[in-house]
Each structure stands twice: as C-alpha cells, then as structure tokens.
Amino acid sequence: MTFRIITDSTADLSEDYLQKNDIAVLGMTVTIGDENYPTVGENALDNDHLLSEIKLGKAVQTSQINSGQFTELFKNYVKKNPEQEIVYLAFSSGLSGTYQSAVIARDMVLEEYPEAKITVVDTLAAASGEGFLVQEMVKLRDSGKSLPEALDVLGDLILRLNSLFMVDDLNHLARGGRIPKAVAMVGTMANIKPLLTVDTQGKLTQLSKVRGKKKAIKALVDMTLEEIDLSYPRITVAYSGSDATAQEVKNMVLVRDLVDTVDIRPLSPTIVTHTGAGTLAIFSIAKKNRK
Template sequence: MIFKIITDSTADLNEDWADQQDIDILGLTITLDGKDYPTVGPERITSDVLLEAMKNGGQPTTSQVNVGQFETAFKKYAQEGRPVLYLAFSSVLSGTYHSSLIAREMVLEEFPEAIIEIIDTRAAAGGEGYLSIVAAQARDKGASLDETKAMIIDILPRLRTFFLVDNLYHLMRGGRLSKSSAVIGSLVNIKPLLWLDSEGKLVPLAKLRGRKKGMKEMVERAIQDVEDSTAIVAYANDEASAESLKEKLLETDNISEVLTMPLGPIISAHVGPDTLAVFTIGQTAR
C-alpha cells in the first residue's frame, strides 16, 4: 500500500495543493488576545490577519500539535493498514516532534503491526515544506517509504535555511533567541540575517545595513554549493520583495526554478512582519 505523508502547519504548504498530493497537515495553534485560533482548515487564522494584529501591538503565542491530534491521525492510518511518514517541525523550535513520538507508542500498543516513521526535519517553514514536496515527488515516482525516508535523512544536513528579519524582537519574545543576540536587531537600519544550523537552532549569521544589502547577502549565501537548482522564497506580507529575491536568484547560474510562498501564521508569529526567507539544498552538510 502507498504510504501516507503527514507534516504540520509550520511547513507552510498550500492546503489545496497538499490535499491533491495526498499530504495531511496537522495544525499548531495560535493564541492572540486571549483567543485560540487553528492554523489548518476553513476557520484558520491567516498570516495577513495575524501580521496586521502584530503591527498594532498584538503579541501572539503558539502551541504545538498535541499528543491527541497525533494519536487520532496515526490511528486512522493504522486501522487502514497504511504506512505513515511524518515530517516534523524542528524539535529545537517546538515540542511537536516529541508529542508525535509519544502518540506513535500509544498507537503501536494497540496496532503493533502499524508502520509509523517519524523524521525530525530540524527545519521550518519553506525548508520543511521543501522536504515534504521532495518526499511526495519521490513517492509519486514509486519510491518506498524506507527509500523516501533515507533520501530525506540524507538531505537534512544539506538543507539551507536563511531568514532576513526586520528586527529580532519577536524571536526574543517567543524565546527562540536570547536577549543578547536580539540586541543587534534594535540598531537603526540593521537587518539581521539568521540561519538554521545543523542542529536546527536559529542562529544570527550577519548584520547588514539596509534591506537591499541584506537581500543581496542572503542570495549569495543561499546559492553557494547548491545541489538542487530549485529554491524556495518565503515572505511575511512583503510579496514585492519576495519577487525581487526570486528574480535575483534566477539571475544566478545555480538556480533555474524558484517557488514563492507566504510564511504561515506560526512562523510569522515568531519572526514578525516584513521577514524574508530563502531555502536551498546544498552539496555538503551545514
């Protein structure tokens, strides 16, 4: 039986596309002004609504996918006898991955023959989405679950993730960055460039004076040593800059295709308005 791919809403995949590709998306939750909002389904909060609230002083918090959600999803496919490959949001940035491990053990107690494979992608946003797309393409070409899992694990240390943020306040507020690291984000016209290191930690990489220089630096770093000619560009309410980044990437010899996507509400809640991100796959480990 063809295996099922599951990821979570931090992968920022378009839900209609994911449905067509037989990918399930489990949603993390956003709390804003005392109200909880889903990030998957017709009632989901959109990034535009969230970012506008943040511009007006809103301070959203996020909650991981809980054990019960995972148990329901895993049990459904265990009952069908269908193997599952779950691509999880970085364990360094969320407890979602650990919740999935607990749920898997619970389901395996009832369905010991079930196949539930879980990968800590150590990725987020378009990086996690990139891995989901690659996994779906492999499955469509006839790759088995084991073959697909091995391929994804091989890619993990070579996945490049760069974020150019307007400031570091939101990352500090959410505990994803220390106060000392966030100081650079308060300097006038300094645009911090960050990346996810080999452990999945968000680390300051450079301090650029001005957005244009920041974008130029991000492109230069993203195209170094690339293996796959496809790149992903993500953005928080600045589609024009995302299109500019896309053009700059396509002008290089290394990139021939660029997919653009808005950052979803979970990632947007942590990085804040006007963030840009680029994701590529390199030849060597980070």
C-alpha cells in the same frame, strides 16, 4: 501509493498542494489576546488579520500540536489500512515540542496496534524549509520509492537543507525564546540586519551581521547560490507581509541563470507569530552539510 505522508501547518504548503498530493496536515493553534485560531481548515487564521493584530500590540503566541491529536490521526489511518506505512515529517525539534508529541503518540498507538508502521522524522527545519523536504518526499513516493529508500534520500537532504533568514524586527523571535535577546538588541542598532540560519540542532543561529536591508538581501542570495547543489536547481523564497521583496529576490536569483525554479510562498501564521512582518527566508539544498 507506497506510503502516506503527514506534515504540519508550519510547512507553508498550500491547501491546494496538500489535497492534490494526498498529504494529511495537522495545525498548530495561534492565540491572539484571549482568542484561539486554527491554522488549517476553512476557518484558518490568515496573515493579514494576524499582522494587523500584532501591529495593534496584541499579545500573540502559538501552541504546539499535542499527542492526543497525533494519536487520533495515527489510529484512524491504522484502522483503515494496518499494512500502509505512515511517515510524519515534523517541524524542527529545536523550535517546538511538536516532534516529541508525535513520538509519544506513535509509541502509544504501537502499544495498541503493534502491527502499525509509523515513522516520525525530525526535519530539523522550519517554514518552507520543512515544506521543501515534504515536496521532495512526495516526489520520492510518487516515483515508486519504498519508505526505507525515501528516508535514506531524505536523511541526506535534511543534513544539506540550507535555510537562510532575515527578520525586520528580531524582538519577536527574542520574545518567543527563539534567539537570544542580545542578538535582537544588535539588530535594532544602526540598521544592522543579523542573518540567521537553522543549525544542525534545528535551532536558529546567527550567521553574520549586515548593515542595511538591501545588502542583507544580496548577502542571502549570494550565500544561497554559492552553496547550492545544482542537482537540486530549485529555491523557495518565503515572506511575511508584502511579497515585493520576495519577488525582488526571485528576479535576482533567476538572472544568475543557475536554478530552474524559484517558488514564492507566504510564511504560515504559526511562523509569522514569531517573526512579524518583513521576514524573508530562502531555502535550497546545499552541496555540503549544514553546520
């Protein structure tokens, strides 16, 4: 193994995939009412329970991974193998302070272990967009690329990652400060569905507004396929609640015969806390850099 990969629970990657590919993962914490729930491990919060609590009107929030958690993990790896390079692919700094926590931890570890080789990457991505980049990094690692070589490729992919979202109830995002309240208000009027993306700062921004869910889904698929780089013929569709719409999107994509693979993946509880049920997201690598 040329380098060790670490990510976090917002990447939507399954426990099976993480274990098979020797990826370490740290989890954010979700608080429902007065009770805290982990998002990784045997007792990890599941979406069914989370969504049922949200439906009951329970207050929900997330807590970022703190620098102490990163410090402990980084130190453990450095102690085991001081020569091995470590790279952490982080949830967007535009949406969480987790990236900054990792940077603080890296600097603290380097003070104690100057020989340590720790790189922290801001993916400027969320959910399965972050997971998409982790998967590409795994391919680069397993093909024998050095960390500098892999980071060079990854840097280009980060700029071209296309993340398109549709959320049924935008008030969840507004309450968490992820989008302006004015955007949420528009989304509740006359069945208008704002289409969202992740911009160059790693923040959610509105692309356009479409009336009706079916038209919004078609718009997301059309935009994805118009912009996709066919040298990366893979799309990830992420969802919360029922997977019926995600399956519909998969069929819509495959019938166009442009991509080889469409992965369907549930959004992580960390993301669902801020989006609620009925969220749909499509991730791909575009021909051009994101705007």
